[in-house]
Amino acid sequence: MEDRKWLTTAAGVKMPRLIYGTAWKKERTADLVMKAIQAGFKGIDTACQPKHYDESLVGAALHRLKDHGIERETLFLQTKFTPLSGQDPKQVPYDKNSPIESQVVQSFDTSKKNLQTHYVDSLILHSPVAPHALMMKVWDAMETIQKTGGARQLGISNCYDTEVIRQLYADASVKPAVVQNRFYQETRYDADLRHWCSAHGVIYQSFWTLTANPHIIVSNIVRTIAQKYNKTEVQIFFRYLSQSGIVPLTGTCSEQHMREDLSIFDFELSSDNLKNVSHLLNQV
Numbered sequence: 001m002e003d004r005k006w007l008t009t010a011a012g013v014k015m016p017r018l019i020y021g022t023a024w025k026k027e028r029t030a031d032l033v034m035k036a037i038q039a040g041f042k043g044i045d046t047a048c049q050p051k052h053y054d055e056s057l058v059g060a061a062l063h064r065l066k067d068h069g070i071e072r073e074t075l076f077l078q079t080k081f082t083p084l085s086g087q088d089p090k091q092v093p094y095d096k097n098s099p100i101e102s103q104v105v106q107s108f109d110t111s112k113k114n115l116q117t118h119y120v121d122s123l124i125l126h127s128p129v130a131p132h133a134l135m136m137k138v139w140d141a142m143e144t145i146q147k148t149g150g151a152r153q154l155g156i157s158n159c160y161d162t163e164v165i166r167q168l169y170a171d172a173s174v175k176p177a178v179v180q181n182r183f184y185q186e187t188r189y190d191a192d193l194r195h196w197c198s199a200h201g202v203i204y205q206s207f208w209t210l211t212a213n214p215h216i217i218v219s220n221i222v223r224t225i226a227q228k229y230n231k232t233e234v235q236i237f238f239r240y241l242s243q244s245g246i247v248p249l250t251g252t253c254s255e256q257h258m259r260e261d262l263s264i265f266d267f268e269l270s271s272d273n274l275k276n277v278s279h280l281l282n283q284v
């Protein structure tokens with residue numbers, strides 16, 4: 001059962017197949033992270049981006065979890081470097097006038113302090129930086145963090161152009177191990193990019209998975225499969241994604257949904273049912 005819940009990335013890092021996201025939780029962040037981990041989540045996604053995440057409250061939860069016998073080392077912890085364009089100008093977590101490679105270092109130092117840890121399992125560039133040469137400066141700084149033990153693997157987010165990741169992958173000495181993208185029909189669900197990722201051993205993490213896809217969740221196909229398996233429609237969609245090699249993020253605030261999301265590993269969809277859901281996604 002356990003290998004259904006974890007995969008090993010190309011960087012050799014054990015990553016849960018479902019990750020708890022901590023965006024937009026504000027002062028509820030610590031309590032919800034505690035609840036998620038106690039419910040059984042093993043992976044946490046955050047960012048050094050005060051506009052959307054309270055990274056220090058993720059750290060507070062990790063600290064409190066120790067008292068409950070849950071050590072940080074048993075968890076997969078992922079954070080991000082957010083370039084200036086993604087920060088609220090009033091709360092930039094680094095010196096915005098310093099060179100971008102120094103911003104990466106400062107941001108990561110803040111993340112370590114916030115998270116009360118000396119390393120993260122995954123460090124993600126929150127969005128591509130242009131031009132490519134400037135992005136490579138950022139990536140070089142991230143590589144230094146990886147090579148000195150600060151991050152076990154690197155990744156990129158909001159990267160919808162396969163050419164951008166192809167170039168990054170070609171020029172990087174530490175290759176991206178994950179891509180974290182919005183999973184929605186406007187990009188044809190990143191079909192080409194995901195194809196490239198699986199050919200290069202890069203794991204695709206999805207966000208906006210439920211928010212952007214109510215039409216999938218309420219479709220007759222998913223509803224019929226849900227009835228057959230005695231599961232909710234959301235469980236069927238998450239299970240479909242997981243069996244397709246995608247790692248969904250869920251930021252649910254409901255303890256019942258936490259339990260339901262985690263129990264997608266208790267059953268397996270048949271290949272016919274996988275094909276039926278794929279067909280729905282391919283209709284766009």
Ligand SMILES: NC(=O)c1ccc[n+]([C@@H]2O[C@H](COP(=O)([O-])OP(=O)(O)OC[C@H]3O[C@@H](n4cnc5c(N)ncnc54)[C@H](OP(=O)(O)O)[C@@H]3O)[C@@H](O)[C@H]2O)c1
Pocket residue numbers: 020021022023024045046126157158180206207208209210211232234235249250251252253254257258260261
């Ligand atoms: N890289 C980026 O730029 C980026 C951008 C956005 C998000 N993210 C990450 O992705 C995480 C997830 O964000 P998201 O945008 O995918 O949305 P989300 O915060 O997971 O919200 C999804 C919605 O689905 C509902 N939900 C969850 N599980 C459910 C279930 N089993 N049954 C029914 N409803 C369910 C939730 O409601 P309830 O609370 O009532 O369950 C919520 O309203 C974030 O916390 C963040 O870590 C990253």
